[in-house]
Amino acid sequence: MLKKILAGVIIVLSFNLGFSQQAQIVEDFKPSSVNQPGKLYPQVNSEGRVRVQIAAPGANRVQLDIGGVKYDLKKDANGVWTGESAPQDEGFHYYQLNIDGASVPDPGTIYFYGAGRWGSGIEVPAHDEDIYALKEVPHGLLSEVIYFSKITQAWRRCIVYTPPGYESNPEKRYPVLYLQHGSFENETSWSRQGRANFILDNLIAENKAVPMIIVMDNGYAFKPNEPQVVTNPTRPAMVFEEVMIHEIVPMIDSRFRTIADREHRAIAGLSMGANQTMRIVMNNLDVFSAYGGFSGTANYPSPDDIDPTTFLDGKFSNGQEVNQKIKVFFLSLGTKEPNPFPGSVGAFRKMLEKQGIKYVFYESPATAHEWQTWRRSLYQFAQLIFK
Amino acid sequence: MLKKILAGVIIVLSFNLGFSQQAQIVEDFKPSSVNQPGKLYPQVNSEGRVRVQIAAPGANRVQLDIGGVKYDLKKDANGVWTGESAPQDEGFHYYQLNIDGASVPDPGTIYFYGAGRWGSGIEVPAHDEDIYALKEVPHGLLSEVIYFSKITQAWRRCIVYTPPGYESNPEKRYPVLYLQHGSFENETSWSRQGRANFILDNLIAENKAVPMIIVMDNGYAFKPNEPQVVTNPTRPAMVFEEVMIHEIVPMIDSRFRTIADREHRAIAGLSMGANQTMRIVMNNLDVFSAYGGFSGTANYPSPDDIDPTTFLDGKFSNGQEVNQKIKVFFLSLGTKEPNPFPGSVGAFRKMLEKQGIKYVFYESPATAHEWQTWRRSLYQFAQLIFK
Numbered sequence: 209m210l211k212k213i214l215a216g217v218i219i220v221l222s223f224n225l226g227f228s229q230q231a232q233i234v235e236d237f238k239p240s241s242v243n244q245p246g247k248l249y250p251q252v253n254s255e256g257r258v259r260v261q262i263a264a265p266g267a268n269r270v271q272l273d274i275g276g277v278k279y280d281l282k283k284d285a286n287g288v289w290t291g292e293s294a295p296q297d298e299g300f301h302y303y304q305l306n307i308d309g310a311s312v313p314d315p316g317t318i319y320f321y322g323a324g325r326w327g328s329g330i331e332v333p334a335h336d337e338d339i340y341a342l343k344e345v346p347h348g349l350l351s352e353v354i355y356f357s358k359i360t361q362a363w364r365r366c367i368v369y370t371p372p373g374y375e376s377n378p379e380k381r382y383p384v385l386y387l388q389h390g391s392f393e394n395e396t397s398w399s400r401q402g403r404a405n406f407i408l409d410n411l412i413a414e415n416k417a418v419p420m421i422i423v424m425d426n427g428y429a430f431k432p433n434e435p436q437v438v439t440n441p442t443r444p445a446m447v448f449e450e451v452m453i454h455e456i457v458p459m460i461d462s463r464f465r466t467i468a469d470r471e472h473r474a475i476a477g478l479s480m481g482a483n484q485t486m487r488i489v490m491n492n493l494d495v496f497s498a499y500g501g502f503s504g505t506a507n508y509p510s511p512d513d514i515d516p517t518t519f520l521d522g523k524f525s526n527g528q529e530v531n532q533k534i535k536v537f538f539l540s541l542g543t544k545e546p547n548p549f550p551g552s553v554g555a556f557r558k559m560l561e562k563q564g565i566k567y568v569f570y571e572s573p574a575t576a577h578e579w580q581t582w583r584r585s586l587y588q589f590a591q592l593i594f595k
Numbered sequence: 596m597l598k599k600i601l602a603g604v605i606i607v608l609s610f611n612l613g614f615s616q617q618a619q620i621v622e623d624f625k626p627s628s629v630n631q632p633g634k635l636y637p638q639v640n641s642e643g644r645v646r647v648q649i650a651a652p653g654a655n656r657v658q659l660d661i662g663g664v665k666y667d668l669k670k671d672a673n674g675v676w677t678g679e680s681a682p683q684d685e686g687f688h689y690y691q692l693n694i695d696g697a698s699v700p701d702p703g704t705i706y707f708y709g710a711g712r713w714g715s716g717i718e719v720p721a722h723d724e725d726i727y728a729l730k731e732v733p734h735g736l737l738s739e740v741i742y743f744s745k746i747t748q749a750w751r752r753c754i755v756y757t758p759p760g761y762e763s764n765p766e767k768r769y770p771v772l773y774l775q776h777g778s779f780e781n782e783t784s785w786s787r788q789g790r791a792n793f794i795l796d797n798l799i800a801e802n803k804a805v806p807m808i809i810v811m812d813n814g815y816a817f818k819p820n821e822p823q824v825v826t827n828p829t830r831p832a833m834v835f836e837e838v839m840i841h842e843i844v845p846m847i848d849s850r851f852r853t854i855a856d857r858e859h860r861a862i863a864g865l866s867m868g869a870n871q872t873m874r875i876v877m878n879n880l881d882v883f884s885a886y887g888g889f890s891g892t893a894n895y896p897s898p899d900d901i902d903p904t905t906f907l908d909g910k911f912s913n914g915q916e917v918n919q920k921i922k923v924f925f926l927s928l929g930t931k932e933p934n935p936f937p938g939s940v941g942a943f944r945k946m947l948e949k950q951g952i953k954y955v956f957y958e959s960p961a962t963a964h965e966w967q968t969w970r971r972s973l974y975q976f977a978q979l980i981f982k
Contacts, residue, residue, distance in 0.1 A: 308653035
């Protein structure tokens with residue numbers, strides 16, 4: 209009880225301090241782990257504050273733009289601007305600098321694809337960062353596969369993780385997890401900001417997950433005669449489903465040593481990817497036997513009760529059949545996720561329960577709609593599948 | 596003759612026009628092929644001029660910084676800045692924007708590691724771009740290998756190209772080309788800005804090159820008790836040589852299906868990498884049998900005559916032995932390379948000739964110390980080795 213009260217006091221204090229600009233900032237900043245070689249900024253302190261610094265002697269105003277808030281930096285006598293954000297959640301965050309109205313990447317960091325652009329990222333050390341740390345364990349390979357898609361009449365790329373031992377056991381075949389990113393991200397997001405390869409390397413080293421191949425493709429797919437942007441949110445999911453079933457899965461089965469049956473294929477995604485992959489799994493139960501929906505479901509964004517006789521063409525109407533076909537049905541959410549996620553995922557869970565459909569629900573503590581939630585979700589989900 | 600005079604007139608005209616800002620700019624600009632998805636700027640026209648555009652309504656001065664020259668942009672009524680460079684050579688160029696004194700990447704492009712940073716790049720269409728184009732031919736894989744180096748006590752990464760057919764011919768073994776970047780670049784440079792994978796995919800499809808593995812590692816290597824920056828230019832070459840011989844080559848031979856003998860190993864590099872790999876090949880003739888030095892040699896930067904009895908500990912003193920051991924000795928240079936490259940490479944060639952050492956010399960027409968020279972050099976060199 210005392211703990212709860214104290215936590216409340218601390219939250220109120222942080223809130224007030226953040227707005228009064230009187231915060232006593234803890235001066236234990238260290239360079240972020242995803243900085244470019246040799247770059248001292250950006251830095252993060254033990255509170256999770258992000259401090260940036262950039263030389264812009266001729267500028268009028270420079271801001272740090274992170275978590276939807278813009279923080280003004282201060283200029284010193286040498287024209288170097290410095291400033292910091294309020295504390296951020298543990299884990300990875302996108303951000304950018306704003307120099308006199310120009311939104312640009314911070315030259316201090318390596319770049320990540322998210323928010324529809326290659327931009328800066330910061331890593332706030334997390335209490336559980338061990339799950340995605342680069343450790344002295346055997347490491348799988350990340351490979352780029354370039355392929356021409358006849359459906360979209362375009363070149364596409366996917367990133368394939370092959371587990372440790374893949375090259376030294378040329379007779380062995382592996383199950384495959386198809387893993388999808390969220391809105392305005394791409395095929396690189398799960399291996400870069402998601403650290404999916406390190407999560408699996410670590411799980412496999414501890415015998416907590418079965419060695420598996422992971423295929424990370426780009427969830428945006430457009431037919432050549434259609435607008436090449438998202439006009440109707442369910443449409444790219446439909447084209448991507450075609451690409452997944454008719455192009456990606458056969459290509460992966462022909463190019464990698466997979467076990468090419470439904471029992472050895474899982475599919476998961478985050479946010480938009482959770483929505484897409486739920487449609488794909490329910491429409492293709494002959495292809496996949498496990499599903500992970502991280503921070504998203506196919507009824508997004510509605511919190512309304514779902515009618516299983518009509519939702520997704522009645523694919524959930526026979527709960528017993530779903531239980532027979534889907535060996536792992538996994539959903540997750542961060543405890544700090546904003547609307548509409550808790551509402552829509554809640555409505556979906558209610559429907560599953562009404563239908564008697566078994567599922568695993570994981571809650572990521574103290575994280576929002578962000579990568580730390582999804583790293584943890586993959587960590588949990590990967591331990592359940594192919595067993 | 597008339598052609599030569601005309602070319603001279605055009606050069607003089609371009610020179611004058613560039614400085615008087617009176618240039619008649621050809622208005623056929625198109626978005627660069629290495630722009631981020633959906634980004635309309637930067638653009639390139641048929642003269643090779645680069646036009647950039649960025650919204651920075653509060654800025655005082657915005658510049659395009661390319662090829663060592665800063666070009667002022669002009670602001671319109673909406674606060675959008677636009678401007679263009681003088682014509683650039685064919686091929687790839689690094690550049691950046693300068694906003695009120697801050698050097699930042701252009702948010703319009705994808706990013707490349709060069710000049711010691713992840714920064715913007717532009718692709719000026721080239722008359723011979725077919726050699727590195729993404730075409731409908733079988734494509735090899737690019738894989739990231741993460742390994743812990745005991746010599747440097749650090750995690751390192753290399754990028755490995757495996758040729759088309761590698762996965763479908765599990766019994767087949769392949770020769771290996773070790774391919775190194777230049778100063779302030781890294782292990783990603785040859786596959787991103789160098790397009791080494793596409794060059795080989797295309798050569799192999801046309802039966803002009805033997806299917807080979809290419810290993811692209813990071814030429815910077817420091818021992819844990821040493822400064823982690825380049826203080827003495829020959830020192831990183833020495834540590835990298837140790838890492839190459841004792842860690843990289845054995846790891847590649849154990850993890851990939853190589854033909855693990857000197858006859859089936861070549862090594863090449865550009866600029867600093869040419870210097871490093873020349874030392875490595877001459878010190879390790881039991882490991883490698885072919886060498887490519889693109890825009891660089893180990894006597895850099897001196898144009899002075901080389902004494903083969905002392906240079907590199909006399910490794911070139913017995914020309915006949917060098918001819919017996921090195922099956923392909925390849926050097927290249929762009930015709931527009933600045934000092935000290937023509938002088939130092941010229942002095943090196945003079946020494947080779949004096950020693951009766953056979954070598955192939957390739958000149959890249961109308962290119963300088965830049966990636967188009969090195970793409971062409973790889974295209975030439977890859978056709979000569981392992982035959």
